[in-house]
Structures are given as structure tokens and as C-alpha cells.
Amino acid sequence: MAVELVRTRSDAPPREDANHHGADADRLVEERLWVELILEGEVNLFRRLVERYQGSVRGVILRLVGSPADTDDLAQQAFLRAFQALADFKTELRFSSWLLRIAVNAAKDHLKSKKRGESSLSSEPTPDEAVFAGHIEDPEDASLSAERRAEVHAALAQLPWKYREVLVLKSVEELPYEEIQRILELPLTTLKIRVVRAREMLRKLLEESNRR
Template sequence: MCVNDRPSPETAPAAEAGRLVRAARSGDREAFGRLVESHQRAVTRLAYRLLGDPDDADGAAQDTFIKAWATLGEFRHECPFGAWLARIAVNQCRDRLKRKKVVVAEGRLRTRMDGRGVSPLEMAVDSSPGPEARAIGREIGRKIAELIRVLPGMQREVFALRYYDDRSLAEIAALCRVSVGTVKTHLFRATQRIGRSMEALYGHRLPIP
């Protein structure tokens, strides 16, 4: 099962990507290089959202493409190439988290409100530009990062994919190779855990759905 590839200006059209994959599978390194160029930014961005460190993200992205080159024969064309890469990237990030205990760092947590993306941080503090509001925002941001660090592995991963990468529940399930119900369970537990901690600290929960 594969998630849908997300079109972007950087991603080669499906037909061209298919041609490049076929050429790369025949040993054409230049064709594979073009695939790397098309997807490198998206893969690195996903890795950063899972690892929270730019150097680790760059390393995970590099490992992703090395793994992709080595296992290109396993790729099936019914699955979008970008989705196949995303799955490899998630697995590479998991390995790094296990080895180094790297945790998700502070970032912009997304939710939906009135049809636009609004972070819980923006919703929790005064939107005025005064120094006091900015100081409160930084404090809450640091606390959120600390709470994410102590989430169990699957909860942290699901939470990051949902609120950092804005993935749907079905996409997360496909990437993590679990059921949508399992994703919902881990996401609920993560948001409840963070919500309770924030309520204890600030007297109210962040409005994370």
C-alpha cells in the first residue's frame, strides 16, 4: 500500500519519473541523479521534521537515496516513486532515532482552523507583536519541544507526520505500515499527553484536535 505522491514544482511528472526509474534500474546513474534532484528537498524536509536536526536530516536523506539506489529493483510502478522514497526515509529516521535517541525538535505544529493552517503556539498566545507575547511564545515552544522529546517512538512519529508534515491519517498509516485505527490511537495518546502537561503548566490545553 502506498500513499499518494504530492505534486510539487520539484517533482518530475509521473511519466518522466517512470522513464527515469526504468533507466536507473538499468544502471543509468545520470537518470538516478535526476530523480535525486527532483525529490531531495522533499525527502530532506520530511527527515528534518522527524529528527529535528539539519545535519541528521541531511544524513538521513543521503542514506535514503543510497538505500533507494541499492533496492531500486524492488520498486513497483503502481506505487508513486515519491511515496516509495518517503517510506524509506521514515525507516531511515527510525533507525537514527533508535541509534542516537534523536528526538523531534521544536517546530511549527499544524492544525486547521477556519480553513487555514494555524499552529497551536499561535492559538495559545496573544498574537500582538509585543515583547511579552513573543517571550511567552518562545517559552511555550520550548515546552512543546520538551514534551515531544519524551513521547514514545510511534507516538512521536505519528504526531510529527500529522502536525509537522500535514499528512492525512491514511497517508500516515501507509507510511508506517499500520492501520488507520492504530494511527488514531497513537495520535490521540500523544495529543492527550501533551495536552494534559500543557494544562498543568498553563491552566489550559493547546487546541490540538
């Protein structure tokens, strides 16, 4: 039996940082300059960084915590933490990787404080949250029903944190492994093993939920 190996990703919107190499390098230089000027007192330049990355930060946080009600506040906290730690930012890093690391940690801290312990990080979103996840309007996503979207989102929320974070960054945000390495500070091998395990766990969770 042959298997159909073709898949499409046309229903996913392009990433904010999906520019070509030249523009990417320009962006890095530009951001390093902004950071230097902000450190010298040009605080208003931080607005440019917030404008550029608010979509990524809010998206990653929403996918990790599953709660739109908490997303904005956590995203604000992430930017605030980044600003307060900006003197410690190492310019050889990408600002986006550094910022997403802060955002992932903010999401993790939030879930820990909400229900303390690993089990809280495996909790399902409340029904309202799951419904929200299925109700984001996007005509291009008509191929995925709201019900199925909610199922996938709920299964994702059941994964232990270390699997959820790699799957959100790799399979939802579609970041390259090198970028995720910088964000999570994990070796490539560990990262790939976690992605394989996360996908297997999610597949089994969804199969079980379909059998019920």
C-alpha cells in the same frame, strides 16, 4: 459555553506534492519512467528524484530526530538506501511514499543506535537542537514565538516513537491518512487511534511543562 472552532493553517507552507489530481498523475507516470530508466543504467536521472524530494525527506527527518546536525547525513543515507533498493521498488506504489518510508526508518535506526532502546526514542533534543528548532527564520511564522516553538518541539521529542512518527506525518507534514498508511504500513484504524493518543499525550505534556 460555546467553543471557537475556527483555526487557520495559513502560517504553514504548502506541501511539495500539493498539486491537483491531473498534475499528480503526470508526476507518478513521470517518476515511474525515471525509475525504469535508472534501472536500465541512466543513473543521472536519480538527480531529478533527489531534487524533487530532498525538502520533504530532510524536513521529515529533522522533525523526527530533532537534530539539524544529523539531518543532512541521514537524508543522504535515505536517498542512498532508496537507490540501492530501487530494483525492489514496486511501481504500483508512489515513489514519494516509498522514499518517506525509507527516511522514517533511517531516522528510527539513527535514534536506536544513538541511545539504544525505546527510551532513546523518547529523549528530548539537546538544548542546541531545541534552540535550532526555534530559530528557523520564516516571517510568516511570527505568530508562533521561538520559545513556544521550542517547547512544542521538545514535547514532540518526548513522545514514544510510534506516536511521534504519526504526529509528525499527520499534524506537522499534514499528509493525508491514506499516504501515511502507505508510508508506515499501518491499518487506518490503528493509525487514527495513534493520532488521537499522540495529540492527547502532547497536549498533556505541554500542560505539565506550562505548570512548571
